Amino acid sequence: MLDPRIYRAAFLPILFVLVLVGFSLRDQPRGVTTTLAPDAFDGDAAFASLDALAEAAPSRQPGSAGDQRVADRVRAGLRASGFEVSSRSFQAQTSVGERQVETVLGQRTGFSSRRILVVAQRDAIASPAKAQLSGTAALLELARVLGARTLDRTLVLASVSGGPEAAEQLARDPGGAVDAVIVLGDMAGTQTRQPLVVPWGSDAAVAPLELRRTVETAVATETAIRSRRARPAVEYARLSAPLTLGLQGPFIAHGLPAVLLSASGERTPAADQEVSAARMTVFGRAALRSLSALDGARDMPAPSAYVLIERKLLPEWPVRLLGAALLLPVLLAAVDGFARVRRRHEPVGRWLRWVGACALPFVLALLLTLVLKLTGLLSAAPPGPVAAGEIPRDGTALAALISVLVVIVLGWFALRPLVTRLSGTKGDPAAPGAAAAVLLVLCGIALVVWVVNPYTALLLIPALHLWLLAIAPEVRLHPFAALGLFLIGLLPPLLVAYAYARQFGLDPLELAWMGMLLVAGGSVNVFGALVWALLLGCAGAVLTIVLRNWSGGPDAEAHVTVRGPTSYAGPGSLGGTESALRR
Template sequence: MAAVPPPPARHRPRPGSLERPVNAKLYRGTWLLVGLPLLVAAFSVARPAPLPPPEQLSALDGPALKAVTSDLVQFRSNRYPGTAGAIDAANWFRDQLRPYGLQLRTERFSAVVARIGRLQLQNLLAVAPGRSPQTIVVMAHRDNDGTGPGANDNASGTAALVELARAYSVLTPAHTIVFLSTDGGAFGGLGAAEFLAHAPERHNVVAVINLDAIGGPGRPRLQIGGDTARTTSGTLLETTAARIAKQAGRGPSRPSVLRQLIDLGFPFSPWEQAPFVSRGIPAVTLTTAGDRPPPTGEDTVGRLSAVRLGQVARAAQDLLGTLDQGTEFVQGTSSYVFVGSRLIRGWAIELVLISMLLPFFAAAIDLFARCRRRRIALAPALRSYRSRLAFWAWVAVMFELFGLLGIWPGGTSRPPELTGSAARDWPAFGILMLGVLTLAGWLVARDRLLPRRPVSTEEELAGSTVALLCLAALALLVVATNPFALVFVLPSLHLWLWLPNMRASRPWTRAALITAGFAGPALVLGSFAFRYGLGWDAPWYVLELRALGYVPFVVVVLVIPWLAGARQLAALAAGRYAPYPEVGERPPLGPARRLVRRLVLGSRARRRAPQPARRAFGG
């Protein structure tokens, strides 16, 4: 009888083995749970209706507005805050409105601008008292960066503000109307932030219309974001869009869904509606400019479009009339994502993002359970992660310490100029010292993380499991702070989860998977690089936002464990991972470690010694 041939060797490792430890069936099956939040989000879609148009028709004229704009530019083209030109521009604004009987008021303040110093600024207010103390603010920043005429940015908005104030000087509005000419708008809305902090009317503000660069030939655009994960009122947005569509023949351009998600996950806006939206006040910016200010040589009166200037100004007048005659409109702000004329509520999007963590959590916990069943020690891998965490914490602490010591340029926590030197002019001494300290920390941490012997498959699996579990804990912290920021974390979680199954894959495949996991941070930096035109300076600008305090410290706290997990998984993918060595495997202590060890042991001995022995120690 012929012998039965042996079964063919398996070419693919068995699921659940050390070569394929991640449970793909569990991962795929858990995605079914995401369907319910998606269904809830679909039912949360709403279409806010615009408020009815005003009874009084707008009558602002484009050529007349262009003439007023030209008058301001010719009077003072350099309106850089704190200069004689800025003072002259403020006097020009007062002179334009003084004959009309409005209540004029000047609010002087100062602010520290990074790399410039303390500037003396002034907000100008023209108040049209209404029958109600509830206040609607119409504002435009008066200043520019001093490098060009600033015709569109923002003499055009100031001219429209003057004409709107003149029109309301003969009316008795239902609401009190404040026509606010701010200073420091070119530096992240310093004047708007000052108004919110100290103006007497700030407690009664119910809506804000901001006019910024409204005379360009481009399609009108709406800016609706804030300094926090909030969006302006849907009713205000749709009403503004309807008024613009009536005047311009088509609706305004709005941010894409991806841009809105990025702005909610990493709140940033250089426009002056942002401080109001963050305070829960519905606010919207009308503009014809892009996200980055135009080149100085192009911002001249000759490039203004009188037609577009008139259209946007009349739309603003109609919007103001609509808000003033409305007996009520949506108060406060919330989180939305607008898709055309519809909106998806923020809580529904947060629910979907949180549910997308479930497949990763299920697979990561199952991976942990497999390690426990196989009695794979996780403590050395956890210590290895701890060393990487300590290194990144060291870098972050040094960066923050340099800020406290004044090595980094400090100033008011508002976004610096996009066209300024914030992304380029960093102190060389500070960068050099931070680099030296970073290198020192890396050398100390590296000493315990170098592979000194062959690493077993079980040890590599332990390293992956610990890193993935720490990333899971980080995801929970993100949920507790800003669930929209999961947009930046989810790609790394779902891609890096499969690294344990790719141990036998080609190195370039593992490297590609690690690189793809950085898609989240790339979204943030890409937004600054391309949307705001910063290019390769984008990382430096983001660091400047943190140095000024605009980006909260909690973001740094969340980035540190993510970087530690990314570094451990990258070491595994590159074949350079080693678990934290046992006592017998550790290299001899260097002079720095010996000194620290001697000081620590001496301190412990002094605390434990009895009183006579302490005197013998010299204490």
């Protein structure tokens, strides 16, 4: 089913695409600066405000009485600074279940109706969590300073509670055109974790580099700490499977330029994290310097997908073009292989049903996760990833993970063979028709993923090429070599999972728990989860074919029972028959 000439010839366009990728690299744009000194930010006053807020509400779970007390103080502080105050209340899925939460907004009108939005989260799961509350204290001090200034742009200060859903609600309706969003995280913590300026979104887009550089320059100027950017491989991983712990993610997903400024980086600081007035001063002044620069700057571009390579910027379009060029050889080989198999009257339709049966265990695991959410057994599943330990792995969590694993195991070893028999799928998985069916489904999945996210498609392309060589009947590989190709094809997605585990500080069990919550909370939509379930089913089908070939395949069962003399030349061997003469 594999024609090596077609497969090799399809690699020729890749050379042309690589040249285009090289020419697509462009210089990185610069950020904007300001000549206004940020000394008006009083770090001692902000730190005193932090102490007062923490003392008034040591426990601030979303929607609790403590959360409401902080909201009332923020409302009073914004009014005292001359801001027009409003509130929004709504039901939100939080880390402690569904709660009634409130967003407090303070608006200071400028010469332009275009807005700069500053967001701080006031709630916390644990207590006292003063580092998490420091963003709210800095917000109030910024209100005092900027309330007395004449602004070019309208300034909106927002105190939110409820996590990702609160940010989603505000991003969906910010009240007007927004030029930039700065989310204030840990502004007083004594421990520093890079990057201090977090640009990642909850979809395949990143904050514009102009905004990142503006805030990074302000941080470096005020704190003398240079915000380090992630390596290109990590940036690529973040784009291929977009997730973020920061509240800037929903804003970027809605096309608003947004970054998170936090001494603790993307992770939520520990509940007992020590804080200091000196840190509050320098990070508060960095925020004020950033706002002053953005107020007098040109409009920021929208978020987009790009990767920083040394001093250059690689946009999305050459990555998409490269993905198409790398996908072309496997696609042509799969289509040609399907045509060859059909000319030999090998069945393919029944093997497509077999691939569906291989995906069935993973589809059932997805359905079980959704049922657990609907029945309330997974009551805390916010619409976004949460930090390690924010939703504890208690007995219910372990039971849910074990139940999903049991469904996958039983589905594969018990239900899959039964469904295969009931669907009338007979034959050996090592047959050419099975390989053709698996490759057709894999290519279809890769095309769909390529349309949605070319960075994710590039993760799948190595598996397509390697698994093609592992299961093609014409490629005679040693069983260990075929198994090695299968395992190497799994490496890119596993490396992305490892990168997220490092970035979020998760162990393997916490990573699995977060993945289950992402599906239950809707961060991974049902269509995307079904695509991944089908992809896992194809991986199981490839492994089945590889193991079946290991045992010898269908040829191992074909024993020759009649033999003639080794020196015998039968009729027609010298071309004497009528049929031979016609040739």
